[in-house]
Amino acid sequence: xxxxxxxxxxxxxxxxxxxxxxxxxxxxxxxxxxxxxxxxxxxxxxxxxxxxxxxxxxxxxxxxxxxxxxxxxxxxxxxxxxxxxxxxxxxxxxxxxxxxxxxxxxxxxxxxxxxxxxxxxxxxxxxxxxxxxxxxxxxxxxxxxxxxxxxxxxxxxxxxxxxxxxxxxxxxxxxxxxxxxxxxxxxxxxxxxxxxxxxxxxxxxxxxxxxxxxxxxxxxxxxxxxxxxxxxxxxxxxxxxxxxxxxxxxxxxxxxxxxxxxxxxxxxxxxxxxxxxxxxxxxxxxxxxxxxxxxx
Amino acid sequence: xxxxxxxxxxxxxxxxxxxxxxxxxxxxxxxxxxxxxxxxxxxxxxxxxxxxxxxxxxxxxxxxxxxxxxxxxxxxxxxxxxxxxxxxxxxxxxxxxxxxxxxxxxxxxxxxxxxxxxxxxxxxxxxxxxxxxxxxxxxxxx
Ligand SMILES: [Zn+2]
Numbered sequence: 001x002x003x004x005x006x007x008x009x010x011x012x013x014x015x016x017x018x019x020x021x022x023x024x025x026x027x028x029x030x031x032x033x034x035x036x037x038x039x040x041x042x043x044x045x046x047x048x049x050x051x052x053x054x055x056x057x058x059x060x061x062x063x064x065x066x067x068x069x070x071x072x073x074x075x076x077x078x079x080x081x082x083x084x085x086x087x088x089x090x091x092x093x094x095x096x097x098x099x100x101x102x103x104x105x106x107x108x109x110x111x112x113x114x115x116x117x118x119x120x121x122x123x124x125x126x127x128x129x130x131x132x133x134x135x136x137x138x139x140x141x142x143x144x145x146x147x148x149x150x151x152x153x154x155x156x157x158x159x160x161x162x163x164x165x166x167x168x169x170x171x172x173x174x175x176x177x178x179x180x181x182x183x184x185x186x187x188x189x190x191x192x193x194x195x196x197x198x199x200x201x202x203x204x205x206x207x208x209x210x211x212x213x214x215x216x217x218x219x220x221x222x223x224x225x226x227x228x229x230x231x232x233x234x235x236x237x238x239x240x241x242x243x244x245x246x247x248x249x250x251x252x253x254x255x256x257x258x259x260x261x262x263x264x265x266x267x268x269x270x271x272x273x274x275x276x277x278x279x280x281x282x283x284x285x286x287x288x289x290x291x292x293x294x295x296x
Numbered sequence: 297x298x299x300x301x302x303x304x305x306x307x308x309x310x311x312x313x314x315x316x317x318x319x320x321x322x323x324x325x326x327x328x329x330x331x332x333x334x335x336x337x338x339x340x341x342x343x344x345x346x347x348x349x350x351x352x353x354x355x356x357x358x359x360x361x362x363x364x365x366x367x368x369x370x371x372x373x374x375x376x377x378x379x380x381x382x383x384x385x386x387x388x389x390x391x392x393x394x395x396x397x398x399x400x401x402x403x404x405x406x407x408x409x410x411x412x413x414x415x416x417x418x419x420x421x422x423x424x425x426x427x428x429x430x431x432x433x434x435x436x437x438x
Contacts, residue, residue, distance in 0.1 A: 005429065007429065080406070080409070081411075098406075099404075100404060100405065100406040100408075100409065100428075101402060101404050101405050101406065101427065101428035101429070101430070102400075102405050102406035102407060102411075102425065102426075102427025102428035102429070103406045103427075105406075105426065105427045106406050106411050106427055120406075120428075121404050121428070122404065123428050123429055124429065187431070
């Protein structure tokens with residue numbers, strides 16, 4: 001079974017993965033993947049995603065082989081298709097990260113072995129979305145009915161688009177907070193509303209008093225033509241310790257990491273800050289994804 | 297304007313004015329096509345004010361292929377000619393799937409590297425790229 005896009009998955013598939021991840025995290029489950037080989041092909045750097053896949057493979061009793069584009073025949077002009085076809089013969093499953101959108105789907109179409117999308121350009125990063133859902137469910141005990149505020153640059157962040165989709169599937173209440181000009185594509189929001197009868201609230205002021213979960217992503221200074229404006233906006237949208245006074249007491253703050261300065265450092269040690277735990281959840285969730293990919 | 301009747305081939309009528317060139321491209325009629333082709337542009341039309349017409353000798357276009365024309369010119373009508381008579385006549389319908397034709401509007405799509413394109417129509421009549429998942433309107437594909 002390929003894992004390419006959250007759009008391909010049904011709610012029950014996702015729930016199965018989340019349950020399985022929970023069992024792995026609790027040490028209650030032994031992976032059936034012992035002796036299998038995972039190939040990690042990262043055509044662009046993403047150290048955390050790669051390390052957490054490799055860790056998940058090792059914890060599942062698998063071996064992994066790592067493809068390094070800088071030392072490969074890619075430099076001699078080998079096509080993406082030829083590369084993945086060759087590596088397919090060395091492994092039982094492939095994790096592919098590539099800067100072009102649709103690359104993982106293309107690989108899945110031409111290969112017989114399971115392909116897991118480790119991020120295809122600005123399109124999908126399904127295991128990140130699964131980690132986000134897992135982290136929400138783990139910290140709150142449920143997803144349905146929660147007020148989830150997605151906060152930051154919602155125009156460019158692929159994480160946010162996929163997460164909004166998944167939250168719609170799980171019947172959460174979604175609030176989108178972003179500076180003017182960095183809003184999520186309204187056509188996409190409309191699509192989610194139609195598909196899941198999801199109620200989406202859109203705000204352009206940094207506000208999250210109603211939120212049960214605050215999911216923050218970075219606002220890149222490069223997105224603004226005027227550097228003064230960039231500075232002003234990023235400062236206004238930085239989450240500060242004082243802002244939490246007006247928030248729910250049991251607020252959970254998540255972030256896909258790496259973060260730069262969009263969350264004040266003083267928050268890191270507070271009970272609301274769950275983003276490092278979220279990153280650690282990557283391993284059991286990816287163990288569950290490996291099992292799903294290889295055993296479905 | 298008089299154009300000779302064709303014995304075997306396809307006549308595409310009621311093409312939106314100005315879209316004849318795109319129809320030729322969709323039907324893969326290029327400079328090496330060996331038979332006669334008549335392209336009529338801005339022909340007066342009662343219903344459409346002006347329309348284009350393309351008459352292709354020696355090629356019978358499949359319904360599936362002809363339906364791609366609906367992307368640029370909904371309402372175009374197809375006449376399949378055999379033995380100098382109309383054998384079949386139909387109006388093009390938007391295809392549920394477009395494969396191997398058209399171009400994804402996303403410049404960062406893997407299909408821009410040469411992979412074969414594939415689009416599927418969604419409920420609202422827009423098309424989604426099978427690869428990069430970008431949605432685009434029918435006319436953006438061709
Ligand atoms: Zn595309």
